Amino acid sequence: MLGPDEPGDSGGDGHFKVGPHQVTALNHGMSGFPGYEFTGPYADFESVRDIIVEAGAEYGLRQIGARAYASVATESGWIANTLPGTYTGEDMKAFREWQSARSFEGNLALGGSYVSDRIEDYYTTPWDLGYGHILKFDHDFVGREGLEAIKDQPHRRKAWVLWDRDDVAKIFASMYEKGDRRFKYIEMPAAFYTACQFDRVEKDGELVGAAMLTSYSANVRGWISLGTIDPAAAAGDQVEIVWGEPNGGSPNPVVERHAQTRVRGTVMARPFATKKH
Numbered sequence: 444m445l446g447p448d449e450p451g452d453s454g455g456d457g458h459f460k461v462g463p464h465q466v467t468a469l470n471h472g473m474s475g476f477p478g479y480e481f482t483g484p485y486a487d488f489e490s491v492r493d494i495i496v497e498a499g500a501e502y503g504l505r506q507i508g509a510r511a512y513a514s515v516a517t518e519s520g521w522i523a524n525t526l527p528g529t530y531t532g533e534d535m536k537a538f539r540e541w542q543s544a545r546s547f548e549g550n551l552a553l554g555g556s557y558v559s560d561r562i563e564d565y566y567t568t569p570w571d572l573g574y575g576h577i578l579k580f581d582h583d584f585v586g587r588e589g590l591e592a593i594k595d596q597p598h599r600r601k602a603w604v605l606w607d608r609d610d611v612a613k614i615f616a617s618m619y620e621k622g623d624r625r626f627k628y629i630e631m632p633a634a635f636y637t638a639c640q641f642d643r644v645e646k647d648g649e650l651v652g653a654a655m656l657t658s659y660s661a662n663v664r665g666w667i668s669l670g671t672i673d674p675a676a677a678a679g680d681q682v683e684i685v686w687g688e689p690n691g692g693s694p695n696p697v698v699e700r701h702a703q704t705r706v707r708g709t710v711m712a713r714p715f716a717t718k719k720h
Contacts, residue, residue, distance in 0.1 A: 462494040513633035517658035517669045518714055520601060522572050524655075526551065526565045526639045554637030554693060556685035556703060557653050565641060568593070571671040573601035599652060599671040603714045604644060604682060606657075606666035607707035614686065614704060627687035627701040629666070632659040636697060643685035644670060644708075651676040654684050660714060667714045678712040 457468050459479075464487040471480040481491065496504060516523060529535045529548055542549050553565065569578050569590070575598065580591055617626045630636065634657040644652040654668035668684060676682055687703035 461491045464491050464494075466491065510632055513635070513656075514658040514660065517603075517633070517656045517667060518660055518662065520573060520603075520669060520713075522567075522601065522655055522669060522671075524551075524639050525567050525572065526553070526562075528563075528566045530562045551639060552637045552695065553639050553641065554688065554695065554698065555640045555642040555653075556688060557641035557643045557650075558689060565639065567671060568598065570598035570600065575600075597674055599673055602652070602670065602672040602676075602678070603711040604654060604668045604670070604672075604684060604708040605663065605711050605714070606668065606684070607709075608665055610704075610706040611666050614706070617702075617704075623691075623700075624702050625700075626704045627692075628699060629657075629686075634658065634666075637695065642668070642670075644668075644672060644676070644682050645685065646676045646680060646682045649675075651682065663714055667711070668708070669714075672710060676710050678710050680710045682708050682710055684708055 459466055459468050459481075461481065464483060466481040466483040466487075468479040468481055471478060483491065496506065498504075527548060529538055539548075544550070559565065569575055578590065578594075580587060580594070611629070614626045614629055617624055618628065640655055640657075642654040642657070643650060644654055652670055652672035654670040656669040657666060659665070660667050684706045685703060686706050687701050688698065689703060691700050691702070692698045
């Protein structure tokens with residue numbers, strides 16, 4: 444059912460046949476295993492999906508829902524919705540004026556317990572996101588001068604925080620309490636409720652980073668946050684995540700009124716379990 448366009452073609456150009464349909468394949472593993480993401484005409488979507496599901500049945504392939512995709516991003520270390528650095532600077536003014544209220548940048552919303560008056564404080568660098576090892580200065584690219592100027596400075600890094608299970612249980616238990624002590628709801632399995640979420644990560648009461656994606660992991664059997672962390676917080680260190688927005692929540696209509704709370708956590712180098720549960 445699956446194969447390159449022509450007999451003997453290795454498929455190295457990224458074009459394949461799925462049944463009678465031609466697709467373009469992108470090497471895009473999201474689970475820690477090799478995988479492809481197929482693109483092609485939308486009219487072929489259902490047929491291509493059905494062919495793949497049928498072909499994979501003997502290998503245990505099954506559909507588990509779109510929400511699972513978001514939780515896999517947290518496990519695999521992919522921070523997708525970073526705030527683009529287009530909201531400041533005269534060189535970007537024309538672009539901002541060209542944008543409409545319905546554009547990606549016009550609709551992008553911030554949320555979480557980290558609050559700053561400076562939009563620049565929400566920008567990230569390649570080092571923050573775990574891309575420092577592929578950053579090369581042997582060619583020209585947009586932003587090279589700025590990145591080269593800070594390459595020898597201390598940088599935040601991508602890291603995970605494993606949530607304390609008792610503090611998670613406390614948050615869920617608050618859903619049944621009367622009064623104003625209900626904590627921010629944690630949606631299963633992916634607890635991000637805005638486009639660009641920044642939750643404070645603190646060590647000994649000092650800000651050391653931001654949790655940007657929080658999900659339940661069946662592999663870890665617990666809640667993990669993926670974010671960007673200062674060198675001051677090493678793997679194994681105890682930290683706290685401030686969960687919930689200040690002052691009862693923002694005016695965002697999808698954010699219910701709630702109280703902030705703190706969640707104890709442990710900084711992790713990688714989130715995956717090392718033994719079977």
